[in-house]
Amino acid sequence: MHKRMVFTLALLLTASVALAGDSYAIKAAGYLKPDGSIEKDITLLVIDGKIGAIGQDVSVPNGVAVVERNDQMIGPGLVDVHTTLGTNGRNFEQANSIEAGARAKELFDPDHHDFKEAAAAGITTVIIAPASTHLIGGRTVVVKTGGPREERMMGEGPLKLSLTQEAFNMRRTPTSLTGGLYNLRQMIAAAEKNKNDQSAFARWARGETHALVEVGTPEGVSTLAQFAEEQGLKCVALYANQAAERLDDAKSLGQPIVLGTYEFSDPRRYTRNPNILAANDIPFALTSSAPRYQSALMRVGAAMVMKQGAPRSAVAASLTTVPAEIAGVAKRVGSLTPGKDADFILYDGDPLDLRSRMRAVFIGGERVYVSETLASHDGSKEGGKS
Secondary structure: OOHHHHHHHHHHOOOOOOOOOOEEEEEEEEEEOOOOOEEEEEEEEEEOOEEEEEEOOOOOOOOOEEEEEEEEEEEEOEEEEEEOOOOOOOOOOOOOOEOOOOEHHHHOOOOOHHHHHHHHOOEEEEEEOOOOOOOEEEEEEEEEOOOOHHHOEEEEEEEEEEOOHHHOOOOOOOOOHHHHHHHHHHHHHHHHHOOOOOOHHHHHHOOOOEEEEEOOOHHHHHHHHHHHHHHOOEEEEEOOOOHHHHHHHHHHHOOOEEEOOOOOOOOHHHHOHHHHHHHOOOOEEEOOOOOOOOOOHHHHHHHHHHHOOOOHHHHHHHHOHHHHHHHOOOOOOOOOOOOOEOOEEEEOOOOOOOOOOEEEEEEOOEEEEEOHHHHHHHOOOOOOOO
16 A cells, blocks of 8 residues: 555544555535535545545445545635745746746745645645736646645646736836737737747647736726737636626636635625626636735635625636636546546535635645644644654
């Protein structure tokens, strides 16, 4: 048996149970389905770090450890679509606004403490992105916040651009949004002519992939929508917290809208947006923007927008399936579907209720976080290997 699996089960179990292979099962009070509903009295079967089965009629193979957690519910690991975790401010270049060839994967430090904090907040997969100080920041990277080290880096993510004022200043070109759009048109035209160019920017310029584009304001949403239509681009509007005020433009993008980071002090003008978007069949994703803000604000934001009327189905998707699609890793994460990575969270109540506490977090079947309450109950130390 793999050492990591022995450790995972030894910490998870509160009594001696016979083990067989890298598999275990958890009997729980219920689990959060992709549509936001709860299926009750279920069994989750984990096999070799993957979801083997989940539901009410799961057959557990002989000899596989079964853990009783009938007072807890299971939710999928959260996916954060825009962070700068572990970069220590190395995700920008001051001299140039156009860094199309930059790759965030070069900044990934799996041992950085930022990832442990994110995992403790239930965030199991993140996009690490370039700074917003660039017209073209370069390519993002998708990583796990914990779990088996050899599986932490999942692959490169979408291109990152910014049309906000932060990307323009008088010390470098382009100095304005108008100049930036002119530069983009020139670069797009060149990429369309050179079909052999398979760079991230060229593929986006030809409409083959989507990009994360920071906009910030309602006017930014309109500018992006018009530019995307003009050039035939796929663009995910980032930090479009007032997108509902430009509803037709938001719809015309044909992509999810990324919202956040929400705090308790935010005005209703921001927090009502998700409900309006959902009512108009526009998917949205929430982000914590960690470490600039705390990773725990993912769940806080979800609770806030649901209080403003956003449906459970849309809120559940905003934390899981929608960001997984944006990141390009929906085949591996985002829901508790057989065959996907065993990234999940144990709660002592409804996963979408902010009053529910997280008891433990698993990535690839390996426990990466345990609450102090559970740690004292089973005699283990949080995060330690013994």
